[in-house]
Amino acid sequence: MAESILSLKEVHTYIVQHHILQGVTLDVTAGRPTVFLGRNGAGKSSTLRAIIGLNPVTSGEIHLAGRPIQGRKPYEIARLGVGFVAEDRAVFYNLSVEENMRLSMFEENEQAWNRLETVLDLFPDLKRLWRINAGLLSGGQKQMLAIARAFVNDHRILLIDEPSKGLAPIVVDQVGESLLQIKDKTTIILVEQNFHLASLVGTDYFILDDGRVVHQGLMEDLVEDQALKQKYLGIG
Amino acid sequence: MTSDAASVEIDMESGFNTKTWAIRIASIGIWFLPLIWIDPTTYIVLTIAGLAFGMLLFMVAAGMTIIFGLMDVLNMAHGALFALGAYSGGYWILNLLEKFGWVEYGTAVQSFGSLLLAIFAGALAGALLGIVVERVIIRGVYGDHLKQIMITMGVLYVMTEVTKIIWGASPEVVLVPMMFQGSYDIFDVIVGKFRVVALIVGLAMFAGIQLVLMKTKLGLIVRAGVENREGVQAAGYNINRIFTGVFTVGAALAGVGGTMWCIFQEQVYPEIGLENIIFAMIVVIIGGLGSVTGSFLGAIIVGLSFNYVAFLLPKLAMGVNILIMATILLIRPWGLMGKE
Numbered sequence: 001m002a003e004s005i006l007s008l009k010e011v012h013t014y015i016v017q018h019h020i021l022q023g024v025t026l027d028v029t030a031g032r033p034t035v036f037l038g039r040n041g042a043g044k045s046s047t048l049r050a051i052i053g054l055n056p057v058t059s060g061e062i063h064l065a066g067r068p069i070q071g072r073k074p075y076e077i078a079r080l081g082v083g084f085v086a087e088d089r090a091v092f093y094n095l096s097v098e099e100n101m102r103l104s105m106f107e108e109n110e111q112a113w114n115r116l117e118t119v120l121d122l123f124p125d126l127k128r129l130w131r132i133n134a135g136l137l138s139g140g141q142k143q144m145l146a147i148a149r150a151f152v153n154d155h156r157i158l159l160i161d162e163p164s165k166g167l168a169p170i171v172v173d174q175v176g177e178s179l180l181q182i183k184d185k186t187t188i189i190l191v192e193q194n195f196h197l198a199s200l201v202g203t204d205y206f207i208l209d210d211g212r213v214v215h216q217g218l219m220e221d222l223v224e225d226q227a228l229k230q231k232y233l234g235i236g
Numbered sequence: 237m238t239s240d241a242a243s244v245e246i247d248m249e250s251g252f253n254t255k256t257w258a259i260r261i262a263s264i265g266i267w268f269l270p271l272i273w274i275d276p277t278t279y280i281v282l283t284i285a286g287l288a289f290g291m292l293l294f295m296v297a298a299g300m301t302i303i304f305g306l307m308d309v310l311n312m313a314h315g316a317l318f319a320l321g322a323y324s325g326g327y328w329i330l331n332l333l334e335k336f337g338w339v340e341y342g343t344a345v346q347s348f349g350s351l352l353l354a355i356f357a358g359a360l361a362g363a364l365l366g367i368v369v370e371r372v373i374i375r376g377v378y379g380d381h382l383k384q385i386m387i388t389m390g391v392l393y394v395m396t397e398v399t400k401i402i403w404g405a406s407p408e409v410v411l412v413p414m415m416f417q418g419s420y421d422i423f424d425v426i427v428g429k430f431r432v433v434a435l436i437v438g439l440a441m442f443a444g445i446q447l448v449l450m451k452t453k454l455g456l457i458v459r460a461g462v463e464n465r466e467g468v469q470a471a472g473y474n475i476n477r478i479f480t481g482v483f484t485v486g487a488a489l490a491g492v493g494g495t496m497w498c499i500f501q502e503q504v505y506p507e508i509g510l511e512n513i514i515f516a517m518i519v520v521i522i523g524g525l526g527s528v529t530g531s532f533l534g535a536i537i538v539g540l541s542f543n544y545v546a547f548l549l550p551k552l553a554m555g556v557n558i559l560i561m562a563t564i565l566l567i568r569p570w571g572l573m574g575k576e
């Protein structure tokens with residue numbers, strides 16, 4: 001059986017008195033791009049935030065490559081190999097593209113700079129915009145910078161929260177292409193409302209509803225399953 | 237397609253804009269206005285004095301604005317850190333060194349040595365009290381400006397009274413090291429020696445802060461943290477440790493400001509913190525909360541106008557700063573270099 005890179009067991013979180021995640025249980029296999037689907041408020045983003053430690057886990061367990069990470073601080077979890085691309089403001093507007101990239105590098109040694117070279121080969125636009133403040137970039141460029149930032153470290157998993165949000169369809173395609181380019185190099189976990197993008201990138205899927213996983217399987221099967229898509233995603 | 241929008245904005249930044257330039261020229265020109273009523277020699281004396289005064293104000297405001305920018309904390313207890321710096325660095329250390337004959341009649345090396353030791357002691361005192369204030373008081377009121385102002389103002393009043401218990405309620409004389417007594421006379425332009433020291437220390441402080449902020453990884457993390465704390469944590473940095481570090485540095489800067497201020501005034505008194513927190517607030521607000529460069533400019537503006545007006549219309553000297561603050565806030569409600 002394939003190696004599990006991330007597993008959640010009965011994870012519960014609260015925001016003030018609201019019970020947000022009500023026992024999320026799931027297993028992500030190493031090297032298989034995984035998509036979290038579901039309606040607004042189903043708990044997809046909250047699951048990502050629980051994994052990186054920004055939303056405290058009240059009960060349950062989260063294991064990264066077999067090692068428990070729940071209850072740790074976000075910066076510790078990040079250093080253990082979890083990259084996070086937030087839903088909005090995933091780049092720092094007042095910093096240049098260069099500074100955004102340097103901030104993301106844990107160590108500025110030769111190995112890291114070599115990796116940066118690789119990243120910039122994947123996103124040549126960023127090289128051109130190197131000294132520009134990230135706040136001046138277009139929506140698509142910002143999203144590319146956000147993905148490049150998370151990818152510059154050798155993360156075990158990369159959590160990406162709705163990269164298509166607020167972008168024009170043609171730009172969504174560009175973002176999709178950049179995700180396809182990195183999907184073999186790390187394990188991507190993607191939250192995405194745009195089903196086209198989700199099906200393009202994802203191999204496995206989990207559908208969340210009311211803070212629980214209600215369905216899971218192979219993306220290629222879901223694409224054909226009109227009834228399931230209609231029931232949980234309102235499309236089909 | 238959206239990349240066009242980005243390039244347009246960049247052009248606007250670098251392109252020639254008549255209105256912007258008119259404002260820039262006018263804001264420089266206004267500083268020559270006093271020449272109508274003041275003869276050039278006095279004007280130069282007042283300008284140098286004003287710049288030195290501005291640097292002293294910047295030393296108080298710098299820590300305050302950094303702490304606000306990164307931690308979103310309005311710390312009125314900054315005045316208490318300033319006062320403690322003044323008493324321990326300017327008063328206590330210099331009096332101690334005077335016993336060894338280092339201060340009032342010391343050699344050049346002893347004068348410099350006693351000034352450096354005084355600054356170091358002021359910084360240390362400010363930093364130590366700062367750590368206590370952050371741990372005990374401010375940890376409980378993160379995210380609530382009103383509570384922050386109330387409780388830190390309380391700390392300032394309590395510390396003012398504590399100062400009276402330790403050092404007495406009446407003003408004490410602060411000694412000036414030998415090398416920095418008196419003035420230089422350059423073609424009838426009289427420049428107090430300690431004013432030059434204040435200018436140098438203030439400029440060095442500004443340059444040092446900018447260097448750390450713009451050229452180091454730590455500065456990069458701090459600037460990023462000002463914008464988005466969660467993002468910095470998710471990028472793998474312990475923001476709480478950085479917060480405590482920045483608060484300590486800000487507190488140390490207040491201590492240095494207090495030391496320099498009381499040597500400049502040649503006296504120290506318990507209310508020194510209460511008085512200066514008002515100046516510091518004006519400077520920080522003019523500059524834009526959170527901007528070090530803004531505070532630097534704000535301090536120079538307040539320092540210069542205070543000196544010109546004090547010479548021409550002494551009764552208006554304090555009022556004019558409030559007037560400047562109100563005018564700037566009417567035009568730019570977020571201050572000179574502030575955001576939003």
